Every structure is written in C-alpha cells, then in structure tokens.
Amino acid sequence: MRRLLFLAFLLIPIALSPGLRAQVDDDDVRRFYFDTISGEYQATPIGVDDMKYIGNRYITHEDSVLMYYTTRIVQSDIDFYADFELVPLDSFFLKTYEINEMSVLGWRRLGADLLVKLEAEFPADKLRVRWRLYDTIKQQQFARGVLERSKVDWRILGHEISNAVVHTLTGEAGIFLTKIAYCKEVGEGKEIFIADYDGANEKQLTSTESINISPCFSPDKDELYFTSYMRGDPQLFKVNINNLEITQVAKYDGIVAAPAISPDGNKIACVLSKDGNSEIYVLDLKGRVIKRLTRHQAIDTAPTWSPDGRMIAFSSDRSGSPQIYLMDSDGLNVQRLTYQGGYNDSPIWSSRADRITFVSRTKYGRFDLASIDTSGIDYRIMTEVGQNENPHFSPDGKHIIFSSTRLGPRDIFTMDITGRNQSRLTRSGRCSNPVWGPARK
Amino acid sequence: MKKMAVLMLVAMIAVIITGCPEKPPPPPPEEPVEVAPPVEKDTTPAPAPPPPKPKLTEQQLQTVYFDFDKYNLRPDAKASLDANFALLQEFPDVILKIEGHCDERGTIEYNLSLGEKRAKATVDYLVGLGIDPGRMSAISYGKERPVDPGHDEVAWAKNRRAEFRIISQ
Known part of the structure; x- marks a missing residue:
C-alpha cells in the first residue's frame, strides 16, 4: 500500500x-485513487497494538501464542479492509526510544490516525478480549467492547473483533466472517471448495472426479449452486455446505450453465441451450422454467442480478464480439452497455453502487478487470498484469475477488473496488472461478 | 469270352445286390443335407464378424479447428469433415459424441457456450452432408480440457477444436 x-x-x-x-x-x-462511491478516497491509517495479558496469574506459553495469532488476525483483517491501512509496529522505533510499548502518541508519530488496543484474559479455558479504539490525534479512547470465545475459536474471535472495529468506524457490517468458494483442480477434475474470506479453513465440498464450475452461493441457505459434468452433459446441481449432499437442480438438453441466484433467493438466472443456442432463462429453485429472457441466435450468457433484483446484466456476442448488455429482469428493454475493446464479458453487479465490474480485453490482448457505471460512462481498468477473470464482489461491495495468472499458474486474488490492495489469496496454482458468499448474521 | 460273361454277370449281380439296398439309404443322404443348412447358417454368422473387424477408431476421425472466438467452419475444417463424412458412411453403426473446446482466453461461461456452438456447427455440417442426426450428440467442455497446456498461439490454435468421440459401434 x-x-x-x-x-x-x-x-x-x-x-x-x-x-x-x-x-x-x-x-x-x-x-490509483478512485472510489466508485464517493470519488477521491484515502484509506485511514490504523495501528493495531499487540495483545496484552491483563490477568494476575502466570499464563502458559500456549496462551501467549494464542494472543499473538489472534492479534495477527485482527491486523491482517484491518490491513485487508478497503477503508483502512494498517500501520506496522516499528521495532526500530521501540529500540531507539528504549521502550517496549508504544504509547498513543507513539502511534501518532508512526502515522496512525486511529489505534486498536487489545487486552486478553483467560477465564475458564476461554479467550476473552477487550478491544479499545483510540483517536491518536485527540489521544482519547472513543469506543470499546468485550468479546469471548472458547480458545479453539480464536480465529473467529479475531474476526469478530475486526467486525466490531469496522462497524464502529463505518457503521457497516464487517465481512471478516464471510466465506468464499472456488474451483480447484483435483486429479482430472475440478472440485468446488469453500474457505474463510482470508483463505483459511479450506474445505472440499464436492468429490465427483468430474468438472465442476461456476459456483454460486444461495443468499439465504447453506447451499452452493454449480454446473457439473458429473452425469455427462453440463447440468445444474447444488451442494449443501454442511452435509456435502449433492442434488441435481435442473436437467435440460444441452448445457445448463452460469447460475446466478436472485437477491431474494427465490430464482435462478442461468443459461440453457435446449433451444439450440445459449439463452438466458429464469428458473425456480426446483429448476422449472419461469421465463425465457433472451431470444437471439448469438451467445447470451453470464447473467448477474442488480441488487434490487429488477435488472439483469449479461454478456452477448450479438454485435459480433462479446459485450455487456442490460435488461429488465423480465427480459425487456435490452440495451448495450459496453463499447470499449472487442471483448467484454463476465459481468458482476456491485451490491453497493450502480456499477458493473467485468472482464475486458485490453492492450496486447490481455484480459483485465474493468468497471463501468450502469449509465455506460466512466470505464476504468483495474488490473494491469496477467490474465484476470471471474470478478465477484464481497457482500459489502467494497472488495473484489478474482482469479489471475499474473504469477504463473492461475490463483485467486483480492483487491479493493478501487483496484488498490491487490493480493494473492491461494498459492496452489490450481484455483479459479472464485465467488464471495453472503453476509451472515 | 466266358470269363468276360462271368465277370459281367458278377458285376450285374453286384449292381443288383448293392442296388437293392440303395433305396433305403436315400434318407441318410437327406439327413446330412438337412444338417448341412444349419451348418451353413452357423458358418454364415461366423464370416459375418470379419467385416466389422476393421473398426473405426477415434484417431481416424479428424479433429476440426476454429479461429479465436469463432464457430464458423474454415475451409480446412470442412475438408476434415468431408473426410470424416466418408468414414461415417463406411461405418453406419458408429454413434458419436462431438466435443466443442476453446482456448484458455476469455471467460469460463462464455467459452462453455462457444464450445457448444462449435460442436453444433460440426454436427450441423455433417447432417447437411447426410449423416443421421440421431448418430451424433454435441457437448461443450468450454476451456476445461485443453490438449496443449501452453499459453501461446500455437497451443491456443490446437485447443480451439471440435473432437470426435465414439460412443458405440
């Protein structure tokens, strides 16, 4: 940063x-500095001090390690968040001033506008953390809270502290307990995996030894919809995140692809080719056709819902090359949105603003992520290295997850909607097709 | 002369003697005749397998290649399909699956639809030549099954293809 x-x-x-x-x-x-919501934008520098033990008994080495790693969770969450920038603790500063703890004023000198202080206790084999937020300019504490969890859930506790900090400072729900899903090559096939937003706690959801692609979270149930070749032709299935039970949702001639669940969780926009060519349909959750939305001999694919569910953006090569189009969710009022370059595809509608992020073929034939206002103005390219694909928004609309080949094999990356803060999430080199799960209570 | 007369007599007697029981035997010759047809039936299916023996292999069917983001058949693709058409007429029992594939560029969803267009363009051309549409089905693998894992035009050109898979024959 x-x-x-x-x-x-x-x-x-x-x-x-x-x-x-x-x-x-x-x-x-x-x-570098544009914010699709408020224009010019600068991240707030925040310090997160190391967790201090405030009990009156000696603590074990394990408890000390627990405090260290929980602090690291809070620090990496704050560093990740679009609105913030983590100010690292400068050990050189500590040595120079021969101190072993940074005062609020010290953090101010390191550049932090705000400071998070953490205090730990270990009542009855639990980890209890008091967090305090300081304004380093006024040198005043202005918010605090207490959170407690069993020691094994230290990771969740760390994320809860970060969520509380984000909520206090922005008024919005934090995203640190959300999940992501993606596809990973396993043997000859591609299986669906789920993980915490930061890539931890990875869990394999499917073991079909076939190609599984286009995962899509249900907004209100613990289910993921996806397209699978497990029974031959690519058809629509869903997997229960808790018991890993797989159910076939739809079966039609040809392909059933690119599922997108409506914001109310009741409908599936997806691509069927039963009429001889890829068309966008809306299905109910049992896979029955509610309505056919497109009628064109060209390819129509990759539907994405507007946050209010009234519109759908999709890509179509009806102009001769793939471009992004908008239509009402009943298929009426189709209008072309993009005219930049010869290849714009994989649109995803921001949950936050009237903006759509998509894959755009830019200079030298590279595939970059770009975004555009839904009025068709303000086209911006957000990546500039590697082949970048499959953008998807965090539930708060402030972050984007995507796949990229910038470091060689395809892996999953994240960035702010501004294009800042691009960082690698997976390191196996076999991951693609990421999606961000909904916010959970 | 006498000897000759005796010999002839013996011969005639022999003919008469052997001629007399000759009448019952007709059935026996009939029996082998009756047995023979089944034998012939058995032998006709036996020679029948040899014709199918030269089976059509997937290697004999030419893969069809496409341009980037295109699903129209190039002249070289049509030539390949004409050759495949001749083979398919030669082997009328072959049931095929035609797989459409794309190169790694572009998105997963779009390529899935594009691969299907390629497979269908291939099927349609063969149907136009006179192959029964019931013998072929189309499937798209999008960009999920490249033959060449490379990241250059040489690899991409190999991956933009419609492949023939023999389901049964």
Whole structure:
C-alpha cells in the first residue's frame, strides 16, 4: 500500500508535464485513487497494538501464542479492509526510544490516525478480549467492547473483533466472517471448495472426479449452486455446505450453465441451450422454467442480478464480439452497455453502487478487470498484469475477488473496488472461478 | 469270352445286390443335407464378424479447428469433415459424441457456450452432408480440457477444436 501511495506521487508530475499528455490520456483510467462511491478516497491509517495479558496469574506459553495469532488476525483483517491501512509496529522505533510499548502518541508519530488496543484474559479455558479504539490525534479512547470465545475459536474471535472495529468506524457490517468458494483442480477434475474470506479453513465440498464450475452461493441457505459434468452433459446441481449432499437442480438438453441466484433467493438466472443456442432463462429453485429472457441466435450468457433484483446484466456476442448488455429482469428493454475493446464479458453487479465490474480485453490482448457505471460512462481498468477473470464482489461491495495468472499458474486474488490492495489469496496454482458468499448474521 | 460273361454277370449281380439296398439309404443322404443348412447358417454368422473387424477408431476421425472466438467452419475444417463424412458412411453403426473446446482466453461461461456452438456447427455440417442426426450428440467442455497446456498461439490454435468421440459401434 505504501508502494502504491509512492507510485501515485510519482504519477502526479507525469500528469502535469504537457509532453506526456497523450500517454496520460491513455492511462488516466488507471488512477490509483478512485472510489466508485464517493470519488477521491484515502484509506485511514490504523495501528493495531499487540495483545496484552491483563490477568494476575502466570499464563502458559500456549496462551501467549494464542494472543499473538489472534492479534495477527485482527491486523491482517484491518490491513485487508478497503477503508483502512494498517500501520506496522516499528521495532526500530521501540529500540531507539528504549521502550517496549508504544504509547498513543507513539502511534501518532508512526502515522496512525486511529489505534486498536487489545487486552486478553483467560477465564475458564476461554479467550476473552477487550478491544479499545483510540483517536491518536485527540489521544482519547472513543469506543470499546468485550468479546469471548472458547480458545479453539480464536480465529473467529479475531474476526469478530475486526467486525466490531469496522462497524464502529463505518457503521457497516464487517465481512471478516464471510466465506468464499472456488474451483480447484483435483486429479482430472475440478472440485468446488469453500474457505474463510482470508483463505483459511479450506474445505472440499464436492468429490465427483468430474468438472465442476461456476459456483454460486444461495443468499439465504447453506447451499452452493454449480454446473457439473458429473452425469455427462453440463447440468445444474447444488451442494449443501454442511452435509456435502449433492442434488441435481435442473436437467435440460444441452448445457445448463452460469447460475446466478436472485437477491431474494427465490430464482435462478442461468443459461440453457435446449433451444439450440445459449439463452438466458429464469428458473425456480426446483429448476422449472419461469421465463425465457433472451431470444437471439448469438451467445447470451453470464447473467448477474442488480441488487434490487429488477435488472439483469449479461454478456452477448450479438454485435459480433462479446459485450455487456442490460435488461429488465423480465427480459425487456435490452440495451448495450459496453463499447470499449472487442471483448467484454463476465459481468458482476456491485451490491453497493450502480456499477458493473467485468472482464475486458485490453492492450496486447490481455484480459483485465474493468468497471463501468450502469449509465455506460466512466470505464476504468483495474488490473494491469496477467490474465484476470471471474470478478465477484464481497457482500459489502467494497472488495473484489478474482482469479489471475499474473504469477504463473492461475490463483485467486483480492483487491479493493478501487483496484488498490491487490493480493494473492491461494498459492496452489490450481484455483479459479472464485465467488464471495453472503453476509451472515 | 466266358470269363468276360462271368465277370459281367458278377458285376450285374453286384449292381443288383448293392442296388437293392440303395433305396433305403436315400434318407441318410437327406439327413446330412438337412444338417448341412444349419451348418451353413452357423458358418454364415461366423464370416459375418470379419467385416466389422476393421473398426473405426477415434484417431481416424479428424479433429476440426476454429479461429479465436469463432464457430464458423474454415475451409480446412470442412475438408476434415468431408473426410470424416466418408468414414461415417463406411461405418453406419458408429454413434458419436462431438466435443466443442476453446482456448484458455476469455471467460469460463462464455467459452462453455462457444464450445457448444462449435460442436453444433460440426454436427450441423455433417447432417447437411447426410449423416443421421440421431448418430451424433454435441457437448461443450468450454476451456476445461485443453490438449496443449501452453499459453501461446500455437497451443491456443490446437485447443480451439471440435473432437470426435465414439460412443458405440
């Protein structure tokens, strides 16, 4: 993040020099600091101090380790969050001043506007953490809370602390207890996996030894819909996240692909080719056709619902190359949204704003992630290395998960909607097709 | 002369003697005749297997290649399909599955639909030539099953294809 800031400063003089104007025009879509909601945007620097033990008995080594790792969870959550930037604890600073604890003023000197302090107790084999939020400018505590969990759930406890901090500072629900799902190559097939938002607690959901693609979370049930070749042709199935039970949802001639569950959880927009060509349909949860939405001899695919469920964006090559289109959720009022480049596909509607993020073929034939206002203006490219695919929003609409080949084999990455903070989530090199699960109570 | 007369007499007697029991035997010759047809029936199915013996293999059927983001058949693809058509006429019992594939570029969902278009374009061309549509089905693997894992045009060109799989014959 520091590096991005530095790069941004480097770019300012370039933008001002008239000789490089043309180049800048070409590149002005790649501004580092744009926020699709409020325009110019700067992350708030926050310090998270190491957890302190405040009990009066000696603690075990295990408890000490537990405190360390729980702190690390809170720190990485805060660092991940789009609105924040983690200020690292500077051990050099500590040595220079011959201190072993940073005061609120010390954090201010390190650049933190806000500070999170954590205090631990271990009542009856549990981990109880008091968190305190300080304004380092006023040097005042302005919020606090207590959270407690059994020691084995230290990871959940860490995420709960982060959620509380985010809620206090932004008024919004944190996303640190949400799940992600993705496909991973296993043997000859591709299986569906689920994990915490930070990649921890990975769990294999399917073991069909076939190709399984396009996972899609149900917004209100512990189920994932997906397209599978487990019985030959690609058809629609769902898997229960808790008991791993797989049920076939729909069976039609040809393919049943690209499922997208409506925001109310009652309908499935998906692609059927039973009429001889890929068309978008709306099915009920039992796989029965409610309505056919598109009628065109070209490919129509990748439907995504608007947050209010009234519209659907999709991609179609009816113009000769894949482009993004919008229509009402009954299939009426189809309008073309994208005109940039020769390949725009895989749209996903932001849960937060009237924006759509998608895959766009840019310079040198690279596939990048781009976003555009639903009015068709303000096209911005958000990645600039590797082949990037399958964008999907976090439930709060502030983060994007996607797959990329930037480091060689395909892996899963995350970034803020601004394109900042791009980081690698999986390291196996066999992961693709990520989706972000809904917010849970 | 006398000897000759005796010999002839003996011969005639012999003919008469052997001729007399000749009448009952007709059945025996009939029996082998009756047995023979089944034997012939047995032998006709036996020679019948040899013709199917030269079975059609998937290697004999040419794979069809496509341009990026296209599903129309190029002239070379049509030539391949004409060759495949001749083979399919030669082996009328062959049931096929035609798999449409794409290169790694572009998205999973779009490529799934594109692969299906390629498989269907292939099926349609063969149906146009006169192959019974009931003998072929189309399936798309999108970009999930590349033959060449490379990331350059050479690999991509190999992966944009419609492949023939023999289901039964």
